[in-house]
Amino acid sequence: MYAQMVDTGVRKVQDAADMTPDEAAFQARIDADVKIEPKDWMPEAYRRTLVRQIQQHAHSEIVGMLPEGNWIGRAPSLKRKAILMAKVQDEGGHGLYLYSAAETLGVSRDQLVADLHAGKVKYSSIFNYPTLSWADIGAIGWLVDGAAIMNQIPLCRCSFGPYARAMIRICKEESFHQRQGYDILLALCRGTPEQKAMAQDALNRWWWPSLMMFGPPDAESVHSAQSAKWKIKLLSNDELRQRFVDQTVPQADHLGITMPDPLLKWNADTGHYDFGPIDWNEFHQVLKGNGPCNRERLRARVKAWEDGAWVRDAAVAHAEKRAARAAKVAA
Amino acid sequence: MTSTTKTESAVVAAGAAVVPLLDYLLRLADSDLVLAQRLGEWVGKGPVIEEDIALTNVGLDLIGQARLWYGYAGEVEARFAGKGRSEDELAFLRDSPAYRNLQLVEQPNGSYADTMARQFYFDQWHLRVLDALAASRDARIAAIAAKAVKEVAYHAERSVDWLVRLGDGTDESHARMQAALDDLWPYTGEMFAVDTLEQSLIDAGVAADVAALQPSWQAAVAAACAEATLRLPPGTWMQGGGHRGGKQGVHTEHLGRLLAEMQFLQRAYPGAVW
Amino acid sequence: MSTEWPLWEIFIRSMHGLAHKHVGSLHAPDAEMAIKNARDVYTRRNEGVSIWAVRSADIHASAPGDRGPLFEPANDKVYRHPTFFPMPEEVKHL
Numbered sequence: 001m002y003a004q005m006v007d008t009g010v011r012k013v014q015d016a017a018d019m020t021p022d023e024a025a026f027q028a029r030i031d032a033d034v035k036i037e038p039k040d041w042m043p044e045a046y047r048r049t050l051v052r053q054i055q056q057h058a059h060s061e062i063v064g065m066l067p068e069g070n071w072i073g074r075a076p077s078l079k080r081k082a083i084l085m086a087k088v089q090d091e092g093g094h095g096l097y098l099y100s101a102a103e104t105l106g107v108s109r110d111q112l113v114a115d116l117h118a119g120k121v122k123y124s125s126i127f128n129y130p131t132l133s134w135a136d137i138g139a140i141g142w143l144v145d146g147a148a149i150m151n152q153i154p155l156c157r158c159s160f161g162p163y164a165r166a167m168i169r170i171c172k173e174e175s176f177h178q179r180q181g182y183d184i185l186l187a188l189c190r191g192t193p194e195q196k197a198m199a200q201d202a203l204n205r206w207w208w209p210s211l212m213m214f215g216p217p218d219a220e221s222v223h224s225a226q227s228a229k230w231k232i233k234l235l236s237n238d239e240l241r242q243r244f245v246d247q248t249v250p251q252a253d254h255l256g257i258t259m260p261d262p263l264l265k266w267n268a269d270t271g272h273y274d275f276g277p278i279d280w281n282e283f284h285q286v287l288k289g290n291g292p293c294n295r296e297r298l299r300a301r302v303k304a305w306e307d308g309a310w311v312r313d314a315a316v317a318h319a320e321k322r323a324a325r326a327a328k329v330a331a
Numbered sequence: 332m333t334s335t336t337k338t339e340s341a342v343v344a345a346g347a348a349v350v351p352l353l354d355y356l357l358r359l360a361d362s363d364l365v366l367a368q369r370l371g372e373w374v375g376k377g378p379v380i381e382e383d384i385a386l387t388n389v390g391l392d393l394i395g396q397a398r399l400w401y402g403y404a405g406e407v408e409a410r411f412a413g414k415g416r417s418e419d420e421l422a423f424l425r426d427s428p429a430y431r432n433l434q435l436v437e438q439p440n441g442s443y444a445d446t447m448a449r450q451f452y453f454d455q456w457h458l459r460v461l462d463a464l465a466a467s468r469d470a471r472i473a474a475i476a477a478k479a480v481k482e483v484a485y486h487a488e489r490s491v492d493w494l495v496r497l498g499d500g501t502d503e504s505h506a507r508m509q510a511a512l513d514d515l516w517p518y519t520g521e522m523f524a525v526d527t528l529e530q531s532l533i534d535a536g537v538a539a540d541v542a543a544l545q546p547s548w549q550a551a552v553a554a555a556c557a558e559a560t561l562r563l564p565p566g567t568w569m570q571g572g573g574h575r576g577g578k579q580g581v582h583t584e585h586l587g588r589l590l591a592e593m594q595f596l597q598r599a600y601p602g603a604v605w
Numbered sequence: 606m607s608t609e610w611p612l613w614e615i616f617i618r619s620m621h622g623l624a625h626k627h628v629g630s631l632h633a634p635d636a637e638m639a640i641k642n643a644r645d646v647y648t649r650r651n652e653g654v655s656i657w658a659v660r661s662a663d664i665h666a667s668a669p670g671d672r673g674p675l676f677e678p679a680n681d682k683v684y685r686h687p688t689f690f691p692m693p694e695e696v697k698h699l
Contacts, residue, residue, distance in 0.1 A: 065375035065383075072371040076596035076605035077419045078364075078401075082394045085371060089387040092380050093646050099380075100630035103612060109632060110609045134596060134605070146698075169629070179690040179699055184605075186693070192603050247698040254696045300376065308378025310507070311443045312634075313608045314500025319635035321499060379610065381631050381638075385645040489641065496634075 035161035038104035058098035059123040067131040101162040128291030135202035141181015143210040159231035189255045204260045212283045214241040360400035361432035367393035392482040423597035434577040435518035437586045447493040448511035454487040463539035498559025520569020521576040613639040616657040
């Protein structure tokens, strides 16, 4: 999902005959489930793909703080306010783990942030949607974090050591996030008719974008094959999306709200839920920058960065002054 | 008189309309909550992710402390005024004149310098107050304060650190930090102003004698400013004096807006459970 | 003068641990802030006691006396643990 539109740059999956000895040894390690670590030799395309995928994942966590942060001030109880702040704080922490993993590949975090601000790399499409009610906060925890967990658990086994370890750490914290969201919706669905309507309205707006999070249909994901061979993409988009639907529909049933999909139906033959067509045009428009919040999200991040420049500069200046004083004393 | 009866007389002293201990607890709780609300506004907007996380931690600590004070306040209210409100009723259903926070904490975030100046002034006061309250004759106050003081010791360390980094950083950060200290200085007087209500509780050994804390606060602030190459603001005029400060429910224009945002859902959907 | 904050590796030895374990990285202008931020970033769930921050040549450790203010607060943020939200039994995958 963070690999939405990440191109490995490899036109054809290499087979053994095409590989150099280095490439063959590298592939053998991956096939044997031996982790690749930052100082190991790796094909440039592998390194480049990882830098892109990991940083998009990191940017997603950071940008994701904004739609949820939008409701911290208006959380309807002290308990909910504290929990939401903790959740958003976790997301910041996840961004940190991921930037650190990306930095092991030889890029600086500042450079990655510059790429984001310049529009050269993306973050998950889902964060370009607005949070219009308190129920949206519940929907995000339940659906968006739910989808993220679905994607992240397989990534705990990915071939690149630092990324896999970051995923393990993140997964530990993620189930709190999903439950927090579901708990919010439980309260709403057990509440007044207006609260229940709020929950249904949130589901209506967040369902399809959540399905889009998993990326385009497998048939259109022509470059996944190499990522799969390198074990940086472990399950197909459609597979993950289907699992997500199967898991989530009963959860909605329990809440007593319904997905905005008249074609959603249990298929006894396949043992899965059939669901309606996804509007892929909307997905591509959002990726292109035309979602409801793309401009705002980026502007907010750029503003935070630029407004904070004098603070960061001051901290460095101070550190240097202190180091200089210490050197003088020692001399 | 035993300490319990002394406390109770102090508590009911001002007559049925005001329960002094309740009011005092709200002063503590409201300052914590309003400041936490302000800190929450920085989420996703800080100068660097690590700071975002650290500042949110301070906010979380303050909400936790506010909830403890509100919890006790509700019990006191039940004991002396018949029925006690929940933490959420207290937080979400009182209008500005009933809020008892210091005017300092409702001031807007401004730049990071303004936020750090506000935090620095508050933390130095908060730490001393909690330290004093840990010895309160009211066992519950002492317990809450003993727990909170550990968190606030860390807050104070942090805000001094930022004062020094920004004060003794670049020319720009120095100028911004000095301006922020100067701007917020007039709100610090209220922290040490003792009204009749607070005096009665101080006399009962329940509340912290904030007037007595002022010299140590000022010395610490002056020392930190010196290390930060900043000067202590010279003005003597203080806002909120004459028993017309935040602690008495007289606020600046900022609180109304802050509460309107914070309380919106509870006001728009009365009685709903979230 | 580069104004980029350098990267630090953080090592934490938990309360009953025998050795410092590498927990991750963060950016900080100097060692002091690296440790302070590590407390906020890496011990949010009551995980650590001693923190080391290292940047290529330097290793700095927190002083044992810092134990109280640095670490006690995380104890009561129970909602951070997934078990804090009792989920309805019938609902799976949460």
